[in-house]
C-alpha cells in the first residue's frame with residue numbers, strides 16, 4: 001500500500017491537497033509536514049496544526065531558519081510591507097521567497113525517504129497566482145527528477161492544483177468534503193483573523209469563492225460565529 005506526505009502550509013490550497021491525498025491514498029496512509037521558516041505570520045503554523053488534527057493525520061513541523069536570515073522579502077521580513085505591485089526588474093511581487101519551494105520539497109523528500117513514503121503532494125499552481133517560478137510545472141518536473149537521482153529513490157511529486165483556477169480549487173474542496181477544514185485555514189498576507197479582505201491574497205481567495213458561488217467557511221466563521 002502506497003502512502004503520501006502532504007506539504008501543509010495552513011492555507012487553502014495545501015488543505016485541499018490534504019483531502020485530495022486522503023481520498024487518493026486512504027485514511028491512515030497520509031502524513032503532513034509544515035515548515036517553520038520564520039514566517040512573520042505564526043498563525044499559519046497554528047492553522048496547519050488545526051487542519052492536521054481535524055483530518056487526523058500525523059503532522060511534523062520542521063524548522064528552516066535560513067530564509068529569515070536572508071531577508072529581503074515581505075513574508076519573513078517585518079520591515080518590508082507587502083506590495084500589491086510587482087518589481088519592475090523581476091516581474092515578481094515582494095512576497096516571493098527565492099528558492100522556498102525547492103527547499104521545502106527537498107526537505108519533504110528527505111522526510112518521505114526516512115518514512116518509506118514515495119509520494120509527495122504539494123498545492124503549488126501556475127495558474128491564477130503571482131507567477132512564482134518555483135510553482136511552475138516545469139520546475140516541479142525537473143525537481144522530481146533531481147530528487148529521484150539525488151536520493152536514488154522512487155519519488156513522485158503530485159500537484160493536483162497545478163492547472164486549476166482558484167474557483168476550480170474551491171469546487172474541488174467542496175467535492176472532497178474539505179470545506180469545513182477551510183474554516184481553519186489562513187490566507188491573509190496581513191496575518192490577521194478575521195482576514196483583512198483587502199490584501200492581494202485575501203482578494204484572490206475571495207474571487208475564487210465568488211466565482212464558484214460557494215461561501216468561504218473562514219469568512220462565515222467570523223460573520224456567523
Ligand code: ZN
Pocket residue numbers: 187188189190191195196197198199200201202203
Ligand atoms: Zn488580507
